[in-house]
Amino acid sequence: MNNIIAPRDMFGKTLLELGEINDNIFVINADVSKATKTEEFAKKFGDRYINVGISEQNMVGVAAGLARVGFISIMSTFASFAPGRCYDQIRQSIAYSNLNVKVASTHPGLAVGPDGAMHQCLDDVALMRELPNFIVLAPSDQIETKKAVIKAIEYNGPVYIRIGRMECPIYFKEDWDFEIGKAYILKDGSDVTLIAHGSMVHIIYEASDELEKEGISVRVIDMPSIKPIDTKVIIKAAMETRGIIVAEDHFIYGGLYSAVCEVTSNFSPCIVKAIGVQDIFGESGSPLELYKKYGLTKENVILKAKEILKS
Amino acid sequence: MNDVLDLKIKATQIRLDLINMIYESKSGHIGGSLSSADILTVLYYNVMNIDPNNPNWEERDRFILSKGHSVEAYYSVLADKGYFPKEELKTYCKFGTRLIGHPNNKIPGIEMNTGALGHGLSIAVGMALGAKMDNKSFRVFTLMGDGELAEGSNWEAAMAASHYKLNNLIGIVDRNKLQISGNTEEVMSLEPLEDKWKSFGWDVLTTDGNDIEKLIDTFNAAIASANDKPKLILAYTTKGKGVKFIENKANWHHRVPTEEEYKAAISELQELMEVYLNEQNIK
Structure with a gap:
């Protein structure tokens, strides 16, 4: 580290x-x-x-x-x-x-x-x-x-x-080429898709490790370009996996969750679940204490992934 | 163009053009356009270094119309200067036009989209700062309304302009003392306005903003000033200047003349134009 x-x-x-x-x-x-x-x-x-x-x-x-x-x-x-x-x-x-x-x-x-x-x-x-x-x-x-x-x-x-302000594990190599408008598949999988930006990428990645231990195949997508958005990657995930979870340190309204839903509802409707802050303001605490209270956790990602697979 | 009479004729023509635009489109801000017509005329025909054939000339003086709603006077001046065809003024505010109801930087000669009040001075500060950083000699002018000075952002910018010693920045306030809902001093007191600008570190010059000769002298004095302060020209004007029944009435801020009113306004301005033209012939 x-x-x-x-x-x-x-x-x-x-x-x-x-x-x-x-x-x-x-x-x-x-x-x-x-x-x-x-x-x-x-x-x-x-x-x-x-x-x-x-x-x-x-x-x-x-x-x-x-x-x-x-x-x-x-x-x-x-x-x-x-x-x-x-x-x-x-x-x-x-x-x-x-x-x-x-x-x-x-x-x-x-x-x-x-x-x-x-x-x-x-x-x-x-x-x-x-x-x-x-x-x-x-x-x-x-x-x-x-x-x-x-x-x-x-x-x-x-x-x-x-x-972001929080440290995040390194997922990309120094010689990798970033493109505006592209999403990056950190792990390919076929059961469920996890999408995030910023500090939540780390959390969905950890959740995918746990889910894989239970034999669930997880697609993990880092989506740094919220606009323009990588519609192809979203449509593919909607078609090839049983549902999508979008995680972000943002209100569930208007952010990446909304952006992903706009794509799926238009091109390939599927279940899309949100991990984000509900219609409520935050409070004091350490980032991880707050993430826990407001549901921005790998446990919550895992729970929602299982809900998708059960449905 | 330096002759005062020529500029008076030009300002009268601008007034006729803008009333035609407003009547034709059934939309616009007549009071503030009429009050600022002389200021814009002096800026564009006497003061600023510009080249309408080369609107992106790097050394051009920059102008920002912070009171963007007075766009009819601005478009009339720009068309007359040759930035775009005068014929296009007829499309003002109509579907598909470039000449939308507030300044639009897709039009040659217009630097910025303005009209949300209290933005122009900060933009002018950025431009003036850029000129200093780049060792460029162009100057930056911005025309503000008096009502818009209630926007606090102006005073953030005023503080910054004197902090950065932007003596290449000249702000002008169209002090017609009226805003959409009434007298500025009743809506939100601005006075003592001269003292306010002075206390923010600006050199303040006051003038009659509807007197071409005095405006020229005031701009010259502002430009000649050798100190490192930004300059503020407090230009006392009459809202609706040039058409008696429109003058000094807040309800003409955003009113379209009826056919009768339109004819009366045009004929009053044409009479004035004839007086000027006769004077010119005698000369």
């Missing part, structure tokens, strides 16, 4: 590497550079970094203005504050104006832990997924985070990247 770092640390490291080779990158922060790990970039590339203070609405406008005069703007804060605090600015000045701004938000979901519901953004994927022109990425391990950040910056247009 020694080589494992949290996705947000990888985000900071990747920006630093990209800063060396691309002098068009401009990083904007709203007074949380320590937490979003953009501090090193700030130290090294002070002329391409600003801290706008605690003013997220202004941060979006500044990022949009910089993009309009030719920079690749990367604005970062906690997901609760962007899109949370400045959705209108993101909608009008980035999405509708279709500008080359990357909204890189850390601290998503219950995984934020002790800070409680105020900071636990469980609605960001829903908010960002519905905006035309936006690509929405939610990588899982550090390698996927790095590749997603690189691809987001290469892509000319608005991208939302949800960057």
Whole structure:
């Protein structure tokens, strides 16, 4: 486990590497550079970094203005504050104006832990997924985070990247090629399909290990590209396995669960069960305590998988 | 175009064009468009370095219409400058048009989609900051409504502009003292507005925003200023300027003239135009 770092640390490291080779990158922060790990970039590339203070609405406008005069703007804060605090600015000045701004938000979901519901953004994927022109990425391990950040910056247009705070086991190799719009099958199987993004990939992977011990064949899919979504992989899973479970550290409304259901109901209806936060705000606790209370656990995944197989 | 009389003629033509657009489409924001027509005329025909034949010219001065609802005056100016055919103004707000009811950056010459209030100044801050970072000499202008200053985001941006010493940024407030539901001071007091901007670290210049000559002088003074502060032109205007029965009435914020009103408005502006044209012939 020694080589494992949290996705947000990888985000900071990747920006630093990209800063060396691309002098068009401009990083904007709203007074949380320590937490979003953009501090090193700030130290090294002070002329391409600003801290706008605690003013997220202004941060979006500044990022949009910089993009309009030719920079690749990367604005970062906690997901609760962007899109949370400045959705209108993101909608009008980035999405509708279709500008080359990357909204890189850390601290998503219950995984934020002790800070409680105020900071636990469980609605960001829903908010960002519905905006035309936006690509929405939610990588899982550090390698996927790095590749997603690189691809987001290469892509000319608005991208939302949800960057986790919890460490995640490494599933991908350094030389692997990440593509926007693709899902990745971590394990192939034929009885039931488990799909997740971000911190929940680790949990469905562990659940699949247990299920396999009982002779159940499990397909495990990491789905970092929530928009555009890999419809082929979803349809195949719907047709080839007996049902799908979607797990995410997000409300069950509007996130990946909804996105998967939109595909299956349109092309290949099947049972799709949700592991996510119900219609309720979080609270204080360690990430794992909260995951347990709100049902974001491998035990719950296993239970739902068995329900599918019984039906 | 520097002659004051030429600019007065131009501003009157813009007013005629925008009233035609609004009447034709049965939609639009007539009061704020009329109040800002002189400011836009002076900016586009006298102040800004632009090239309508090359709308993406890197060194162009940037303009953001933060009060995006006054788009009819803006489209009229852009069409007259040659960014798109004047004929296209007839399609305003109609199905399939590029000229939608708020600024649209698919139209040559328009930098940003605006109209959600309180956004323009932050965008202008980003652009001005970008110019400084890139050692570019272009300037950034943004026109704000006075009613929209109740949006707190403006004051985040105002703070940032002076913090980053953006003396390449010129904000203009169309201070017509009316917003959709009434007098700005009754809806949400803005005064003392000049002091507010000053206290945020801006150089404030006040002027009559419907007086072409004074506007030119004020813009020149703002540009000539050698200090490192962003500049704010507090332009006192009359909402609905140019058509007597529309002037200073909040209910004309978003009202379409009847046929009778339309004819009266056009004839009043045409009379003014004739006065200017006669003056020009005498000269």
